[in-house]
Amino acid sequence: xxQLQESGPGLVKPSxxxxxxxxxxxxxxxxGTYYWTWIRQPAGKGLEWxxxxxxxxxxxxxxxxxxxxxxxxxxxxxxxxxxxxSVTAADTAVYYCARQRYYEISGHPIYYFxxxxxxxxxxxxx
Amino acid sequence: QSVxxxxxxxxxxxxxxxxxxxxxxxSNIGNSYVSWYHQLPGTAPKxxxxxxxxxxxxxxxxxxxxxxxxxxxxxxxxxxxxxxANYCCGTWDSSLGAWVFGGGTQLTVL
Numbered sequence: 095x096x097q098l099q100e101s102g103p104g105l106v107k108p109s110x111x112x113x114x115x116x117x118x119x120x121x122x123x124x125x126g127t128y129y130w131t132w133i134r135q136p137a138g139k140g141l142e143w144x145x146x147x148x149x150x151x152x153x154x155x156x157x158x159x160x161x162x163x164x165x166x167x168x169x170x171x172x173x174x175x176x177x178x179x180s181v182t183a184a185d186t187a188v189y190y191c192a193r194q195r196y197y198e199i200s201g202h203p204i205y206y207f208x209x210x211x212x213x214x215x216x217x218x219x220x
Numbered sequence: 221q222s223v224x225x226x227x228x229x230x231x232x233x234x235x236x237x238x239x240x241x242x243x244x245x246x247s248n249i250g251n252s253y254v255s256w257y258h259q260l261p262g263t264a265p266k267x268x269x270x271x272x273x274x275x276x277x278x279x280x281x282x283x284x285x286x287x288x289x290x291x292x293x294x295x296x297x298x299x300x301x302x303x304x305a306n307y308c309c310g311t312w313d314s315s316l317g318a319w320v321f322g323g324g325t326q327l328t329v330l
Contacts, residue, residue, distance in 0.1 A: 131319075140222055141257075141265065141308055143319040156318050190264055194319075199271075205312055205319070206255035206270035213264050 096120040098191050098211035106185075106218050112178040116191030116211055117171075124149055124169040129194040131207065132165060132176045134187040142187075146194060147174055181218045188213040223248060224309055224322035231328040236299050240325045242292040242309035248320055252312045254292040256285055258305040259324075265308065269294065301329050 102114035116130070123130055131146040145155035145165045155163050159178070167174040178185060193209040225243040232238040242254065254272050257265035267276050269285035272292065284295040292309055309322040 140323040141310075141321040143310075143321065146319075154317060157316055202251075202253070203312065204253045204271055206253075206267060207257070207265070207310075208267050208270075208276070210264040210266070 096193060096209045098193065098209055100189060100191050100211045100214040102214060102216070104215055104217060106181055106216060107220050108182055108218055109180055112176070112181050112185060112216055112218070114176045114189055114191075114214065114216070115173050116175070117173045118193075119172070121193075122169075123167055123172055123174060127196045129154075129196055129205065130165075130167065130174045131192045131194045133190045133192055133207075134185075135190070135213075136184075136187040144176065144178075144189075148196075183218050186216065186218045188215050222323040223313060223316070223320040224311070226307075226309060226322035226325045228323070229326045229328065231330055232299055233330050234299050234301060237295065237297045238299060238327065239296075240294040240307050240309075240327070242294070242322045244290050244292075244311065244313075244320075246290060247315035248290075248311050248313040249287065249292055250290040251314060254285065254287055254309055254311045256292075256294045257308045257310065259308065260305050268307070296327070299329050303327060304329050 097119045099117045106112045129146040132144040147165045162179045164177040190213045191211040192207040256269040259265040272287040273285040306324045308324040313320045
């Protein structure tokens with residue numbers, strides 16, 4: 095059974111960098127056809143995809159956040175991380191890490207999130 | 221404003237059937253596969269439907285998914301009070317080069 099666990103500061107000051115880590119157990123982040131993903135959810139609002147890293151190291155980011163986001167992986171620790179720079183109050187949210195399975199049917203890519211972390215609340219405030 | 225449009229809320233009585241729509245465009249639902257997630261308050265989302273209409277193991281056949289053109293639909297039959305949750309659709313948008321979610325639909329079982 096794959097398990098994901100987010101960790102990091104629950105409070106970040108405005109203009110600083112938000113840093114979170116997702117520890118993965120029950121499976122290797124460097125094998126298989128998976129994207130390791132960050133998603134956030136402001137209180138009372140919907141889910142927002144932040145970005146992801148493939149097992150090969152390829153990354154994709156939400157265009158609205160691309161200039162501020164970096165997703166990276168540490169295969170030796172079997173974990174991946176999120177860095178979001180220049181945060182404001184609008185970045186206050188519950189942040190989830192998730193595994194996104196990927197495969198193709200007749201050349202069409204298929205993605206879906208099959209495992210999620212429990213989420214961690216990050217508040218941006220001075 | 222979400223790229224995928226869902227009704228904010230739906231409601232129905234126990235035992236009844238409900239459908240939740242997810243409307244998109246040719247760059248997302250129109251040429252990609254849709255998945256659905258449900259989320260109880262204070263918990264992480266959980267996979268409900270993938271590949272438009274497939275259920276993961278453990279998800280009862282009361283839950284179904286379908287897709288037609290640029291819209292997808294989640295159906296739930298035999299509603300139970302335990303089905304009260306927020307339901308969200310998602311897919312890849314090839315124009316944005318990004319994963320997109322619907323805004324979520326709150327299901328109330330009256």
